[in-house]
Amino acid sequence: MVPQKETHPPESAEVREDMSTEEMVVAGEKISTGKGTCFLCHTMGAEGSRAPDLAGVGRRAASRKEGFSDIDYLAESLFEPSAYVVDGYNPIMTPAHKAPISLTQPETLAVIAYLQSLGGAPTVTMKTKLKYSADAAPTVVASSDGAAVSYDNLSGEELFNKYACMACHSLTDPIQLLGPSLYDVGNRLSRAEIYESIIDPDAVVIEGFVKGVMGATLQGAGFDKDVTPQQLRTMVEFLSEKKGS
């Protein structure tokens, strides 16, 4: 029978800053078999046809490259895997801190602890400084972000604060700040006019106020880029209910 298995995206193992080395070994093993996908190519206790056998790597690592400690060698193998390629194998490995694996610095330290434990004694700690940093890895393009979705669920008042409208407009009192008060805007403007005032603030400017200020402020706050139609609807609805009471 053909195997029936769903393959889910790898989950990140929990790696805490206060972990002991022993705990790091356990976490490192979990990362190696999961998110790290190390055993897609490497073997354990059998000659690997694609990538070297990892059994005993903790013992070999210290003497693999002159002038390199075992931690240095293992770190280089993870960050710059093509710098040293074991005889008989091709340089097929991608840097573990970059996509698609994208290990973080703590995860990398945990993996090093696990690799050290394979035939050797783990000495790496969460405080060990490596020559490389996973933090420098480029970020991937977001296909979704919690922020954009959750902002759609914000109330009108929350959106009013998020986009810093309260810096120029009062909602609670009929007082003039940098912009006119919105305390009773629902009495003065229709929904369409409120909408227009938000997306094209210079279309109608109340006497005494300067054109271009609100547009520039919103642009600076990233409003034009971030606001969604749902958020606009919520804000218009919220403001239209401000009747001055």
Added chain:
Amino acid sequence: MLFAQSQEGGADVAYREFPFVGSRIAIWAIGELHLMYAAFVLAVPMFALIIEFIGYKTGDKRYDKLAHEFTSLLSVSFSFTATLGAILTFMLMILYPRFTSYLLSIFDKTFWPYGLLFFAEAGFLYSYYYGWGKFSPRVHLLLGVGLNIVGTAIMFIANAWLAFMTSPSGIDEAGNLVSTWDAVNNYIWMPINIHRMIANVCFGGAIAAAYAGFKFLGAKTKEEKAHYDWMGYVGNFIAISALLPLPFAGYWLGSEIYAYRAQMGMVLMGGAFSWLFIIQAVLIGMLFLGANYYLWLGMERIEGAEKYKKFVKYLLATITVCFVVWATPHSLVATVEEARKMGGTHHPVLGILGVMSAKNTAVNIMILTTYISFLLYRRGNKVATVSWAPLGHSAQFLIFAVTIIFVIIIGVVGYFVEASVRIGLSVPQVISVLSAMISVTIIDIFLFRNARIVGQIRWGEIPARAQYMLFFLAVTFTWLMGLMGYVRSGLRLHWHVYEVMKDTSVDAYTPTLGFASTVVSCIVIIFFIFIMFNFWLTGLLHKKDWEPNA
């Protein structure tokens, strides 16, 4: 302004759900149907043009009629292709707005030529079809050339989009566009182009042959049967001719994927999809068996071909052995107890066959054997009359023998060398087989020039089961195309654009092979319902006009 806001806002929604089946299956089905139709619409003009050209050069009107009949299948199919393409685009924008928005930001410059070329294709296609017999032959052939160039260019542009998703280039580390051309000319773009072009011809030939088989079974007169038998033969010949180099193109594509990111290659051949390649091996093995069977059945209608019948059993045995080797899995699904008895997940005897050294050897010999079947079919009713005929036959035999021995030796050597060397061994295997086929063909052309015809080909006198074999081949090709399309797309796993944009939707996982096969099977059924409807519409052209008292 409101419109602009809506557009901006649309990009902020990452995913939308399609009712009942979900977004992934909806996109999967429409995308695959569009690809199948596009493959057919792009392939038929290629061989229609070649057949028309043969008719033009030889003056044989049968070829012209055949090319016209092949082209008549295009008109309705073209509309379906365009409609499915439009639906696919809308669905991508609605269901995957952020991902689509990202692709649009990378490839916006390619949409203008794409649209213009599509418009040009419509012009060329309809003038080629409706202009049949209305222009001078040379002008008409030029229209066909234009149709093929434009169609191929369209395919190349669309291929760039999907190839980019697997091997993105032309962007900086944050995914921003740096060069449109580099994004188009990404790592696997050309291998995909070549593989698809050959596969399209294969698929188009098989579908056209199935159409001929269908018409043959319903034919009332001897003339009709003879015509559709010939059409089926030509369609199948086209499909098999393209099938022979297809594994090589597939191998090139696979090796380029591996070279781009070895991890993706592992997923492809040794990870989540490795068992799908066993299914693929079974299907391709069936294709080879079916194609050879059709040729052997066809030899029964060739007077004089009886003398080659004795070879059929050896050819069958060779193909069967190669098929079994090719379909042998690397590891077996076994219980712990079974695995212990075997000494691991590899079978103690058959396990040795489940590696690429054995499989590459088997497929190369299978290709050569099919080629030999075709060679025997071709010379069925002919006797070479050139003075050097014995020498020519001996040279052909020698080439086959040396090639097969060479392929086997290379396969055996593969067991004793390191992985890095073994991967490169398939190249000399492929080159030797291709060289053998080309050199034997050249010898054959000169060998049978002015050959003595010892019997006629009795077109139309072929068993009905040969036509069912044509249906079988068409369905298998289609199913294979669907499965391999799934693999090509699925090997990105949980990435929309590999290493650049993650799939964070609810469908960001690879389904089971059983589920994937079921979806592909449903798509294949829908495709055949659609294409049969298309063929029925095409057939209306030749129906008598309705009359009130008829």
